[in-house]
Amino acid sequence: MKALVTLVILVFGIASACADQAADEAAIRDIQARWDDAWNRNDVQALSALVAEDVRFVNVAGQVLKSRAEFQALQTRTHAMQFKQSVRSVTGTDIKFITPDIAIAHVSWGMRGDKDPDGTARKPRDGVMIQVLVKRDGKWTVIAAQNTDVRRSNPKDQ
DSSP states (O other), X not given: OHHHHHHHHHHHHHHXXXXXXXXXXXXXXXXXXXXXHHHHTTOHHHHHXXXXXXXXXXXXXXXXXXXXXXXXXXXXXXHHTTTTTOXXXXXXXXEEEEETTEEEEEEEEEEESOBXXXXXXXXXXXXXXXXXXXXXXXXXXXXEEEEEXXXXXXXXXX
């Protein structure tokens, strides 16, 4: 009987942990949906709210930003022209939990309608962003990210 009670407790514990992880995955995927929504509305404040105050963010150009304020300043500048008409869409999110409160997400995305800094229209492109997320006070936030353009295998496709 004692073994049965132990087994039942173990099963319920595992089921609870799986439910918690499923809820955490859903919360992380929701961050990606909110990222797209804020990006596509040029809502820099909402976009910036998704990253931690002390975020470390590397953009596709290799620029390292060391705070939410730096992230917001760059997004404000680039969304005024370069990304003003862009549409960003998450095409996939792969999540790996390091601990129950730390996760790494590989976020694949596509973009169209953006421009080079000189105003020249860009071709649609794809990329991947790796994010480190931490659950603080029950809420997931991006504490580090690196964004990368995906190079096509055929140079003519670029």
